[in-house]
Amino acid sequence: MGLFTRNPVVPVLRFTGPIGMATPLRPGLALASVAGAVEKAFRLSKLPTVAVVVNSPGGSPVQSNLIFRRIRQLAKEKDKRVYVFCEDIAASGGYFLALAGDEIYADPSSIVGSIGVISAGFGLDKFIDRFGIERRVHTAGKDKGALDPFRPERPEDVALLRELQRDVHEVFMNAVKERRGDKLNGGREDLFSGSFWSAARAHEIGLIDGITDLRSKMQELHGNKVRLKAVPLAAGGLLARFRRLPGFQAITNDGFAFSPSLADDLISAVEARALWSRFGL
Numbered sequence: 425m426g427l428f429t430r431n432p433v434v435p436v437l438r439f440t441g442p443i444g445m446a447t448p449l450r451p452g453l454a455l456a457s458v459a460g461a462v463e464k465a466f467r468l469s470k471l472p473t474v475a476v477v478v479n480s481p482g483g484s485p486v487q488s489n490l491i492f493r494r495i496r497q498l499a500k501e502k503d504k505r506v507y508v509f510c511e512d513i514a515a516s517g518g519y520f521l522a523l524a525g526d527e528i529y530a531d532p533s534s535i536v537g538s539i540g541v542i543s544a545g546f547g548l549d550k551f552i553d554r555f556g557i558e559r560r561v562h563t564a565g566k567d568k569g570a571l572d573p574f575r576p577e578r579p580e581d582v583a584l585l586r587e588l589q590r591d592v593h594e595v596f597m598n599a600v601k602e603r604r605g606d607k608l609n610g611g612r613e614d615l616f617s618g619s620f621w622s623a624a625r626a627h628e629i630g631l632i633d634g635i636t637d638l639r640s641k642m643q644e645l646h647g648n649k650v651r652l653k654a655v656p657l658a659a660g661g662l663l664a665r666f667r668r669l670p671g672f673q674a675i676t677n678d679g680f681a682f683s684p685s686l687a688d689d690l691i692s693a694v695e696a697r698a699l700w701s702r703f704g705l
Contacts, residue, residue, distance in 0.1 A: 431649040431650060431651050432469070432471050432646045432647065432649070432650045432651065433468070433469045433471065433650075433651045433652075433653050434469065434471055434473050434474070434475050434642050434646065434650055434651070434652050434653065435464075435465035435466075435468040435469055435474050435475065435653055435655050436465075436475045436476075436477060436638070436652050436653060436654050436655065437458075437461060437462060437465050437474070437475070437476045437477070437655055437657070438476075438477040438479075438654065438657070439453055439458070439476065439477065439478050439479070439480055439491070439518075439521055439657075440453075440477075440479045440480065440511075441453060441479075441480060442480065442481065442482070442483040443480055443482060443483030443484050443487050443488050443491075443517040443518070443521070444483045444484025444486070444487040444488075444517075452483060452484070452487070453480065453483070453487060453491065453521075453657075454484070454487045454490075454491075455487060455490040455491050455494060457657065457658055458491060458657045458658075459494060461655045461656060461657045461658070462491070462494055462495060462498065463498065464655050465655045466498040466499070466501075466502045466504055467502070468653065468655065469653070471646060472503065472504050472505055473504065473505055473506075473507065473642070473645065473646070474499070474504050474505075474506050474507070475506075475507050475508075475509065475638055475642065475652070476495070476506060476507070476508045476509070476521075476522075476524065476525060477508075477509050477511060477638060478508055478509070478510050478511065478514045478518055478519075478521050478522050479510070479511035479512050479513060479514070479518070480513065480514065480515075480517065480518030480521065481513050481515055481516065481518055482515055482516025482517035482518050482519075482520075482538065483516075483517045484517060485517060485520070485541065485592050485595070485596065487517070488517035488518075488520035488521055489520065489595065489599070491521060491524070492520055492521060492523060492524045492599065495524035496524055499524075499526070505526045505527075506524055506525045506526050506527075507525055507526065507527050507528075507529070507638075507641060507642075508521075508522045508524065508525030508527070508528045508529070509528075509529050509530070509637065509638045509641070510522055510528065510529070510530035510531065510534045510536055510623070510632070511531060511534065512533075512534065512535065513534065513535040513536075514530070514534065514535075514536050515535055515536065515537055515538035515620050516538040516539075516540070516542075519536060519537060519538065519539065519631070520596060520599060522536075522632075523599050523600065523603040523604070524603075527633045527634075528631070528632040528633050529632060529633060529634050529635065529636045529637075529641060530623035530626065530627075530632050530635060531623060531635070531637065532622075532623050532624065532635050533622070533623070534622070534623040534626075535620050535621070535622065536620065536621055536622075536623060536626035536631055536632060537619060537620040537621050537626060537631060538618055538619070538620040539596055539597065539600055539615060539616050539617075539618065540593060540596075540616065540617065540618025540619075541589040541592045541593045541596070541618075542618070543585060543589065545571070545573055546573055547573055547576075547577060548573050548574050549573075549574055549575055549576050552574055559572075559574045559575065561575075567580075567581075567584070570584060571585065593616070596616075597616050600615070600616070600631075604630055604631065607630040607633070608629065608630040608631075609628065609629050609630040610629035610630065614629070615629060615631075623635050638652065639652065
């Protein structure tokens with residue numbers, strides 16, 4: 425009978441990279457692209473466990489929330505317990521994803537936290553003035569051109585942006601309070617300041633439940649013979665990888681055309697790199 429006994433299997437979802445932000449060689453994490461894999465993970469094994477690995481500096485608050493909510497919906501529906509493991513970084517939207525875990529763990533060198541909202545850009549109005557460039561913008565609605573980087577910043581635009589940020593920040597804070605509850609051990613000003621911490625400090629203030637790795641924890645729960653089965657987020661293959669090359673896009677006759685969005689791809693890559701760089705990575 426032992427010959428036919430299968431080792432227990434734990435499905436593993438791996439969320440790596442910026443959230444919502446597409447780069448030339450890697451699409452950003454979004455519910456539309458990960459939903460199938462998430463659903464598969466929750467029906468793959470009879471064990472009451474799903475493991476999630478997070479390595480993300482953040483990105484879209486909307487996509488972070490959507491993925492988080494979908495994982496929690498399935499956990500409740502399938503009566504599964506979710507264990508999250510932070511790798512290099514689980515910050516901002518990356519930590520929002522980690523909140524989907526019933527328990528959250530990290531490596532001793534992981535960076536965790538950044539519970540805040542940021543908006544960054546450039547002011548180019550003086551640049552175009554220097555070169556005698558005239559900016560022509562025509563709108564219906566006095567605030568339609570708010571925060572235009574080619575115009576001087578207006579106080580009323582900044583006030584509007586800050587109001588929006590406060591609303592998004594409130595959603596994030598409520599999720600932290602809902603998921604971490606009595607485990608939190610820090611003042612509001614510290615926890616929700618947008619700061620980030622090492623795993624040891626994150627454990628002290630209740631953002632994570634301990635310091636360990638995926639395999640060790642799963643062996644502790646299900647024995648040394650437990651198998652970890654990765655659930656790919658999206659189909660790969662040579663064609664899929666080629667289509668993600670900068671400057672190319674698929675067209676209906678299965679050929680390829682040069683894309684006018686090459687500049688957008690490069691800007692997205694720089695923005696994604698800047699997200700990682702904020703945390704020294």
